[in-house]
Amino acid sequence: MKNADINYADLPRELLGFFPTPLIELTKLSQKLDGPKIFMKRDDNTGLALGGNKTRKLEYIIGDALAQGADTIITAGAAQSNHCRQTAAAAASLGLECHLVLGGQEPNHANGNLLLDKIFGCHIHWAGSNRKGEDIPKIVEQLKKEGKKPYIVPYGGSNERGALAFVEAFRELESQRQSMNISLTHIIFASSSGGTHAGLMLGNKIFNTAYQIVGINIDKGETDKVPFDQYIVALANSTATLIGAEYDFSASDLILNSDYVGEGYGVIGTLENEAIAMTAQTEGILVDPVYTGRAMGGLIDMIRSGKIKKTDSVLFWHTGGAPALFAYADNLEVTQQN
Ligand SMILES: *Cc1c(COP(=O)(O)O)cnc(C)c1O
Numbered sequence: 336m337k338n339a340d341i342n343y344a345d346l347p348r349e350l351l352g353f354f355p356t357p358l359i360e361l362t363k364l365s366q367k368l369d370g371p372k373i374f375m376k377r378d379d380n381t382g383l384a385l386g387g388n389k390t391r392k393l394e395y396i397i398g399d400a401l402a403q404g405a406d407t408i409i410t411a412g413a414a415q416s417n418h419c420r421q422t423a424a425a426a427a428s429l430g431l432e433c434h435l436v437l438g439g440q441e442p443n444h445a446n447g448n449l450l451l452d453k454i455f456g457c458h459i460h461w462a463g464s465n466r467k468g469e470d471i472p473k474i475v476e477q478l479k480k481e482g483k484k485p486y487i488v489p490y491g492g493s494n495e496r497g498a499l500a501f502v503e504a505f506r507e508l509e510s511q512r513q514s515m516n517i518s519l520t521h522i523i524f525a526s527s528s529g530g531t532h533a534g535l536m537l538g539n540k541i542f543n544t545a546y547q548i549v550g551i552n553i554d555k556g557e558t559d560k561v562p563f564d565q566y567i568v569a570l571a572n573s574t575a576t577l578i579g580a581e582y583d584f585s586a587s588d589l590i591l592n593s594d595y596v597g598e599g600y601g602v603i604g605t606l607e608n609e610a611i612a613m614t615a616q617t618e619g620i621l622v623d624p625v626y627t628g629r630a631m632g633g634l635i636d637m638i639r640s641g642k643i644k645k646t647d648s649v650l651f652w653h654t655g656g657a658p659a660l661f662a663y664a665d666n667l668e669v670t671q672q673n
Contacts, residue, residue, distance in 0.1 A: 341541060343499055343578045347398035351425050352390040353382035358511040361651075363617040367672075370638040371647040374517065375620070376508060379627075379655040384424030384451060387417045387655025388531055391504055392497030393425045396488050399496055401429070405486035407478055411436040411468030413601065415625065415659045418491050418528075420448040423455035432483065433457035434474060438466025447662030467558065491528025498574040501534020502541060508650070509542050519546050521643060523634045524652035525626035526550030526591060529563065531654060533570035536589070540582055546650075551630040552593040554600040564591050595633040601625050603666045606632035611660075616672040623656030624663040630654075 357380060361373040381390035400408060408426045412419040412435070419435045426433035435452055441461050445453050452459060462470045468490045478485040489497070512519065522539075526532040532550040539548050556563045568584050575582040597604045603624045610632035614622045622628045634651055637643045660667070 341578050341580050343502070346395060346496065346499070346577075347402040348394050349398040349401055349425075349429070351383050351394050351397065351428070352386075353380075354391075355507045355511060356380050358508065358515065358650075360517075361618050361620075364614065367613065367617050368635060368638045369645070371520075371643060371645050371649050372517075373634075374519070374648070374650045376650060376652045378504075379621070379653045379657060381655070383421055383428075384455070385420070385655075385658050387421055388501075388652075389418040389421040389492050389655075390425075391500035392492035392530055393421060393488070395496035395500050396492055396494070397425050397429065397431075400431075400486035400488070403484075403486060405431065405484050407432040407434065407483040407485040408488055409434040409436065409471055409474060409478070409485050410488035410492075411438075411462070411466070411471060411490050413437065413466055414439050414442065415448045415601070415662050417448060417623075417626075417656050417659065420451045420455075420658065422488055422492075423452045423457040426457065427455045434460060434478070434485075436460045436462050436465075436468055436470050436474065438462055438464070447659045449662070451658060491530060493528040493530030493533070493570065495570070495574045495577040497530035498534040498537065498570055499578060501531050502538045502574070502578065505535060505538025505542060509544070518648055519544075519650050520647040521547040521549055521649045522652055523549045523551065523630060523637075523649060525553050525630035525654055526567070527553040527626060529567040529570050531652070532567045532589075532591070533574055535652075536567070536571045536584065537574055537580065537582065541580060547590060549590045549592055551633040552591050552596055553626055553629055555596050557599075564589055567591065592633060595629055595636070597629075601663075603628070603663060606636070608668045608670065610635055611667065612670050613672050620653075621657040621660065622653070623659045624667065625659055626656045627653055
């Protein structure tokens with residue numbers, strides 16, 4: 336691989352967030368678990384409309400939309416999609432019309448991310464069981480008939496440009512890590528549409544760091560057309576091609592841990608409840624019920640079960656999501672962690 340050939344500085348990028356996000360150490364959580372050093376990359380603080388990992392991806396994706404002359408943005412997600420909320424905010428800030436195709440039926444009361452989508456003034460299309468954007472093509476046709484120039488932001492912002500944002504994020508991390516003079520063995524994060532995972536895998540190669548890049552799988556993926564593990568590997572490869580990196584990832588390069596999917600997407604169990612309470616009560620930091628609570632629960636379990644050792648040094652990549660806490664209030668069981 337020729338590092339010198341890697342170039343993405345020429346790809347359009349629209350600045351939407353505040354970077355770098357902080358890199359902090361969670362000493363009290365580590366003590367509580369009698370575990371390894373734990374660091375946290377605070378992408379819950381990306382600065383766009385309550386933050387999250389989609390802000391990074393949208394900088395490159397919306398950059399492309401503007402370069403193509405789009406005036407309307409359309410994307411899809413769950414009713415409590417953090418991706419849709421950040422897309423709605425980005426569109427509002429740039430004067431673009433925004434359409435969201437959300438799974439399920441319209442609830443009686445908008446709360447959490449959905450409330451914010453409405454505040455950002457976007458058009459919401461309820462899609463029932465088509466929760467991954469199956470309805471987008473027909474809405475795009477309609478928008479074109481109305482004379483608009485729609486641009487489709489992929490589900491979860493997970494295409495090559497979205498994944499590329501996490502190569503850039505990896506560069507940001509490495510620069511912070513070196514100036515803080517710390518070492519890492521693992522990066523742990525919630526993996527759901529694959530862009531974060533593909534980008535971090537690629538960054539790990541480009542920067543020659545050899546960390547264990549451990550995605551905690553969030554969704555059982557029962558409706559996926561392409562199995563999720565294959566999707567991530569293919570996206571890592573096509574992202575490498577986009578930026579001129581000569582890598583050929585195969586299934587054996589991927590670490591996708593599916594031990595914690597529980598009852599499926601968005602179903603909160605003991606794992607998530609404990610992780611939410613423990614992170615809040617030891618560190619004063621919020622993780623969310625759907626993604627980061629599950630991933631943090633996975634990290635806690637891997638430390639307790641010895642899969643991650645006391646001598647390791649772990650980075651938890653906080654990908655955001657806390658606005659969903661309010662929408663899931665009735666499903667949460669908050670316990671006192673003494
Ligand atoms: C979208 C999202 C993820 C997953 O990132 P992908 O790149 O889609 O795999 C994790 N955490 C939160 C809070 C998210 O909104």
